[in-house]
Amino acid sequence: MNKKIILGTLVVLAGFVTLTAFGGKTLEQQKQEIAAEITAQLDEFRAQKQEECTMRVNEEAQRLYNEYVASMPAPTTAKPGSSTKTKSKTKPVVKDPLPQTKPAEPSTRDRGDAVDPANNRERGDAVPPTNNRQRGDAVKKKEGGK
Numbered sequence: 332m333n334k335k336i337i338l339g340t341l342v343v344l345a346g347f348v349t350l351t352a353f354g355g356k357t358l359e360q361q362k363q364e365i366a367a368e369i370t371a372q373l374d375e376f377r378a379q380k381q382e383e384c385t386m387r388v389n390e391e392a393q394r395l396y397n398e399y400v401a402s403m404p405a406p407t408t409a410k411p412g413s414s415t416k417t418k419s420k421t422k423p424v425v426k427d428p429l430p431q432t433k434p435a436e437p438s439t440r441d442r443g444d445a446v447d448p449a450n451n452r453e454r455g456d457a458v459p460p461t462n463n464r465q466r467g468d469a470v471k472k473k474e475g476g477k
Contacts, residue, residue: 356364
């Protein structure tokens, strides 16, 4: 009988723990809370990585700038007796504008020469076209045949 009481007590205790362990929340509510925590952690991680990336880019840019400044020639030092402000007495150089080029003259071998036979002198042996050409104008040879 003691075993039945102990077993019954364990079952009731397990049921009580199961029902009260999650605070009476449903499965959907638990999933929403988990998703919210994951989103918060991802946002924090993303912000951290973005800050690290920005720092690396800035360090690299500063290093490249320092290399560029180091590669430039050193500025000349002014004479001890002269002031830092100097006036230029030279006149600015006026540059001449570029000469204008003439457009190229059209060559004799234009596309228009092919259309106008009066100007086309390359094929003087060509037969001038006639307006009334018909099939009957063909020349037939009269030779002996079979």
